[in-house]
Amino acid sequence: MSGPWDKRSPPRPPRAGGPPPARRPPPPAERTEAPAHAANRSELRLYGLNALHAVFARRPEAIRKVYLTEARIPALKPLLAWCVKQRVGYRVVEEGDLDRLAASTHHEGVLADVLKVEPMPMGDWLRALPEGRPVAALWLDGVGNPHNFGAILRSAAHFGVAGILLPRDSTLALSGAAARVAEGGAEQVPLVRMGNAENAIGQLRGAGFSLAATVVRGGDALFAATLPQRLVYVMGAEGEGMDAQLAAACDQRLSIPGSGAVESLNVAAATAVFLAQWAQRNR
Incomplete structure (x- = not known):
């Protein structure tokens, strides 16, 4: 069975004076x-x-x-x-x-x-945001694993995240593997391309956002923290964590308290926890 682009041309007539040449099936x-x-x-x-x-x-x-x-x-x-x-x-x-x-x-x-859908510029994304409603976004600082990216997209769609913010030089892009893991979430959450980090932070704060650095240790306990209505969670890379200068530039540093049996959650699981807490506080 095939679709309309699978049509084949009709066979050629046999040569005169002998049997038709053997045809190799395409x-x-x-x-x-x-x-x-x-x-x-x-x-x-x-x-x-x-x-x-x-x-x-x-x-x-x-x-x-x-x-x-x-x-x-x-x-x-x-x-x-x-x-x-x-x-x-x-x-x-x-x-x-x-x-x-x-x-x-x-x-x-x-x-x-x-x-493909190319990431939209930061300015266009900010202008399109709804006014008077809680808004959460994710800044992905060095996240590269496609399965983690897909899981983040799935959580972001589930909790109604307004956008995934990508640094200017980030090579992170949607792939087949990420889209499959996202289970449809890749179509729900826009990707946004930022300029340099300092300008991006200024634009976000100018639009009423606070930034929260998500850190493994040394941050305020997530479940006791005050989470503003307009919030950007900055998620660090798998393994290395986030850039120290970027973390220092954020308004909050947040950690997920746990039993201590393992060092931390991976970035996709942590993202889901952070988003669930923000949604519970603001909805």
């Missing part, structure tokens, strides 16, 4: 498709059922190609009908072909090439 497209890292730079190779459902719900026009296993047809009938109507290519393939296309076995039976 290799299936899913076996010759470029690997994920070689895809069009304007596109993202996204996989996971909830990730694709979220893209289809919010920006279907971004979908360029779809690959799925036969078992996923019932769950994706509305998407496939839309593909036929809009002449967007889709193809039913084997599980192993999706493994190669996704460079992962965690594709959940579906993969799509979709247009």
